[in-house]
Amino acid sequence: MKPAPFEYSKAGSVADAIALLQGSDGNAKIIAGGQSLGAMMNLRMASPEMLVDINGIDELKQIGISGDHLHIGAMVRHVDVAESAHVNESFKLLRYAYTFVAHASVRNRGTLGGNVCHADPASELPAVLQALEAKMKIAGAGGERVVPASEFFVGIFETAVEPDEMLIEIQIPLATGKKNWGFCEASIRLGDFAYLAVATTCDLAGGKASNVRVAYAGLADPSMRCGEVEALLEGKELSDELCDEAGKLAAKILPVSGDLQVSEEHRKDLARSLTVRALAMARS
Amino acid sequence: MDIKKHKITVEVNGKKVTAEVEPRLMLSDFLRQNLGLTGTHVGCEHGVCGACNVMLDGRSARSCLTYAVQVDGARIETVESLGTIDKLHPLQVAFWEKHGLQCGYCTPGMLISAKELLEKNPKPTREEIIDHMSGNLCRCTGYQNIIDSIAYAAELMAAERAGQPAE
Numbered sequence: 323m324k325p326a327p328f329e330y331s332k333a334g335s336v337a338d339a340i341a342l343l344q345g346s347d348g349n350a351k352i353i354a355g356g357q358s359l360g361a362m363m364n365l366r367m368a369s370p371e372m373l374v375d376i377n378g379i380d381e382l383k384q385i386g387i388s389g390d391h392l393h394i395g396a397m398v399r400h401v402d403v404a405e406s407a408h409v410n411e412s413f414k415l416l417r418y419a420y421t422f423v424a425h426a427s428v429r430n431r432g433t434l435g436g437n438v439c440h441a442d443p444a445s446e447l448p449a450v451l452q453a454l455e456a457k458m459k460i461a462g463a464g465g466e467r468v469v470p471a472s473e474f475f476v477g478i479f480e481t482a483v484e485p486d487e488m489l490i491e492i493q494i495p496l497a498t499g500k501k502n503w504g505f506c507e508a509s510i511r512l513g514d515f516a517y518l519a520v521a522t523t524c525d526l527a528g529g530k531a532s533n534v535r536v537a538y539a540g541l542a543d544p545s546m547r548c549g550e551v552e553a554l555l556e557g558k559e560l561s562d563e564l565c566d567e568a569g570k571l572a573a574k575i576l577p578v579s580g581d582l583q584v585s586e587e588h589r590k591d592l593a594r595s596l597t598v599r600a601l602a603m604a605r606s
Numbered sequence: 607m608d609i610k611k612h613k614i615t616v617e618v619n620g621k622k623v624t625a626e627v628e629p630r631l632m633l634s635d636f637l638r639q640n641l642g643l644t645g646t647h648v649g650c651e652h653g654v655c656g657a658c659n660v661m662l663d664g665r666s667a668r669s670c671l672t673y674a675v676q677v678d679g680a681r682i683e684t685v686e687s688l689g690t691i692d693k694l695h696p697l698q699v700a701f702w703e704k705h706g707l708q709c710g711y712c713t714p715g716m717l718i719s720a721k722e723l724l725e726k727n728p729k730p731t732r733e734e735i736i737d738h739m740s741g742n743l744c745r746c747t748g749y750q751n752i753i754d755s756i757a758y759a760a761e762l763m764a765a766e767r768a769g770q771p772a773e
Contacts, residue, residue, distance in 0.1 A: 323651055327609050330629035330675050353676075360671035361652040364632075373629065375676060401665070425741025426722065428653060430665040431672070513740055 325360075326369035333376050336461050339488055342374045344463060348485040350374050354397055354436035357428045382435070382490060387412075391457075391493040396435030400424070403434050412496060415503035415523065419450045422507050422516070435489050438474065441481045441544060444515035446507060448475050449539040452547050453521035454498045462487035475544040501533065502526050504603030506596040508540075510583060516540040517584045518592035520572075520600040529559050531605070536597065538572070540589065542579040550575055551597065560605040568601060569594035614678040618643070619687040627674045634658045636674035637684060645685040645714050649743070656742035659715040660684050666722045685714035688721065696762035697721060697755075706755030708746035715742050720756045724763060732757065 333339035343350050351370035353359055354377065362368040376382065382397035385406050392408050403409055404420035423429065423446060437447050438458065448471070456471040460483055469482045476482055483489055507519035518540040524531040534555045539545040551568050558564055573594035580586035611626045618641060625640055632651075637643045637660070649657035651670045658670040661683035689695035697717050700706065707713040716739065723730060723738040730738070735756050736749075744752060 324632070324635075325630045327628070327630055329609060330612060330673070356671045356673075356676075357653055357668070360673075364651045364670065373673075377676060425656075426719065426738055427656060427659055427666040427668050427741050431662075431667050511740070 323364055323366060325363040326366060328363075328370055329372040331372065331374055332378055333374050335379060336381065336488065336490055339374050339376055339379065340461060340463055340486065342372070343488065344486045346372050346374075350485075352376055352436075352439070352488055354439075355399065355432035356436075357424070357432035358436065358440040358442065376488070387496070390496050392496065392499070394434055394492045394494070396439075396489045396491060397433055398435070400429035400432045400434060400437070401426070404429065412499040413454065413494060414499075415454065415505055415521065416450055416494075418503075419446050419505050419507075419521065422446055422505075422509070422512065422519075425513050434492060438492065439481055439483055439489050441475050441477075441479050442515065443478050443542075443544050444517065444540050445545070446505075446516050446519050446521070446539050448545040449519055449537040450505070450521045451492065451494070452537040452545065453503070453523045453535045454494050455523075455535065456495075457493045458482070458489055459491040459493060460487050461490045466490070468493070472547055475546065477544055480544070498523055498535075502604045504600035506599045506603070508592050508596065518578075518589050518596055520593075520596045522600045522604050524555070524560075524604055526560075526605065530557055531555055531560050532557060536568075536572075536600070538576060538593070540578075540592075542577040548572060548576060555601070560601055565598050565601040565605075569597040572597045612675045612678075614675060616674075616677045616679070617681045619683055625674070629673060629675050631674045632670055633660070633662075633672040633674050633677060633682075634669040637669060637682070640674075643684050643686055647711055647714055649711065649715075654743070655712070656715040656719060657712050659718040659742070661718060661722070666718050683718075685717050688717060695721075696766060697724075697759045700759035700762060701752075701755040704751055704755040704758050706747070706752045712742060712744040712746075716744070716752055720759065723756070724760055728764065728767075729760060730756075 331342050350372040353373045353375050382395040384395045385398045452471045458469050458474045474482050501523040504522045507516045516539045522536045524534040534552045536551045537547045573590045576593050578589040615624045637646050647657040649655035653668045653671045659666050660669045
């Protein structure tokens, strides 16, 4: 289907983009790679009155290490994140998760920044970034602020970014890249969104896990970490019994629902079994 | 609604084209309707099927998820750029000889994706072909002949590079 009519402006800078958003009274949306928003607009599930194109803002296209973080600009394409030497060397969880994300043509245009701002609850990357304790840098008329990933995904397709603000950078601590990790996903076909996915990181020392982070996608709520599962595992040895218990706890408390393709019961069971598998990956 | 049109200058298959476009005009429709390049096909219009794939600045892209207004200054290659009836691209020879198409609807997108794969990875394994091509859907063939065609095209292109002409 064709999208509804809209006005178009190409922003030359972050300040420019913010001014355009402010001037539109909440009726404008940013377009980055267009792989999510473009599809929604073609299906007429979204019809913003104006698109602010940020593809020309070069300062958002940088990816590199500065201090003790990897900085990924909001306009860095998925393909460039996934194939970056920094990610391949230092963030193997992110590299591995990317093998489950979409297909070449979509990764060539889509951006990591756009994916997190779109906040599809079935998308893997918000869960991965929460397991990696990423931080999102947001710019608005009042300046810049940093929001931790665990506070960024506030609702289904809803983030902490206000209508007159924009995400400019994702920062991932190098320290979390050094942790043990696990990632498991169930989807209809490889590359589809997850109908349940688990991303986990932890430090392992003396046989005991610490700084355990377990994040989920495919829930009835926005993707999130599960504090109860993390608390259960913190400071303990990741024995088969404990991991099984963690899986059962996840199935019991995570908000899941059923749809035409996957029943609620099946999702609950996946919450259990994928938790166990992801933890097995992390401890090996 | 009086939507402002935008002027774009874009290189398509090696030729510079200038046009005035409404923002919501998709690149797929611009290519097909404004430029008469109907090789690019429109299947799902929401980024899933891959029939609309073109090369945008050297990388495959869904032309149904790109607005024409966004490609000002860009370089586009459509399936029409692969070869001519007198000099087919090895991919076209291979799809022909190995029956990689039936109705042909998905084929332009398949060829663009395959071209990208073989540029990045001239000697792909069968698994690598399958993995890269998974973003293109086909309703007719059951995919096996498409994979065979791409594997064969890789051989033809390797032979060409080694100095033997492709048939």
